[in-house]
Amino acid sequence: EDKVVQSPLSLVVHEGDTVTLNCSYEVTNFRSLLWYKQEKKAPTFLFMLTSSGIEKKSGRLSSILDKKELFSILNITATQTGDSAIYLCAVADFGAQKLVFGQGTRLTINP
Amino acid sequence: GAVVSQHPSWVICKSGTSVKIECRSLDFQATTMFWYRQFPKQSLMLMATSNEGSKATYEQGVEKDKFLINHASLTLSTLTVTSAHPEDSSFYICSALAGVNYEQYFGPGTRLTVT
Numbered sequence: 001e002d003k004v005v006q007s008p009l010s011l012v013v014h015e016g017d018t019v020t021l022n023c024s025y026e027v028t029n030f031r032s033l034l035w036y037k038q039e040k041k042a043p044t045f046l047f048m049l050t051s052s053g054i055e056k057k058s059g060r061l062s063s064i065l066d067k068k069e070l071f072s073i074l075n076i077t078a079t080q081t082g083d084s085a086i087y088l089c090a091v092a093d094f095g096a097q098k099l100v101f102g103q104g105t106r107l108t109i110n111p
Numbered sequence: 112g113a114v115v116s117q118h119p120s121w122v123i124c125k126s127g128t129s130v131k132i133e134c135r136s137l138d139f140q141a142t143t144m145f146w147y148r149q150f151p152k153q154s155l156m157l158m159a160t161s162n163e164g165s166k167a168t169y170e171q172g173v174e175k176d177k178f179l180i181n182h183a184s185l186t187l188s189t190l191t192v193t194s195a196h197p198e199d200s201s202f203y204i205c206s207a208l209a210g211v212n213y214e215q216y217f218g219p220g221t222r223l224t225v226t
Binding site: 034042098100106 | 125143145152153154155160169180204206214215216217218219220
């Protein structure tokens, strides 16, 4: 059975700090790993990763995938209060098309 | 592009009644849509995969007679919660597959409260 585990489950830091969120996975036939940010409504797409070692970057957020060790990290530098959200990691396999989500990391940025 | 809408965004209904939630892909065609539910402080749980023109595939533990899914066109899937109970109160989110990389785009969600 496909499985996604995120850590930590909860993280509280001060504005300006850098955070690293972790996602490890087990999937039968890996196609891609996706990161989402969820505030009060449905998740919004951040990154999709398919290849090992290639960093994807968007502003202060970046992410990288290690297909050998079966994990990904999401980095946020110079955090702001608006980064407070639940960050969800999900994996997709070629067979089922569906996404399997991790439990999420609840990130709180204090001013 | 790849915008997904849901309607209604919020609904309150009485126990025993049925509620229909619509999920539409606004600027693309989606042969496959997904329905999730999310309880407070929990992650998204996939309920079913909805395929246009065929029966939905339900995840283990999800009652197909209670959560009726219809995907009658390439831009619309509906989820009907039948004989709703207070424990069905949850946040229901749909998503649609789009693009060559099968990215999922999420609707804004529907908050259902059953009294």
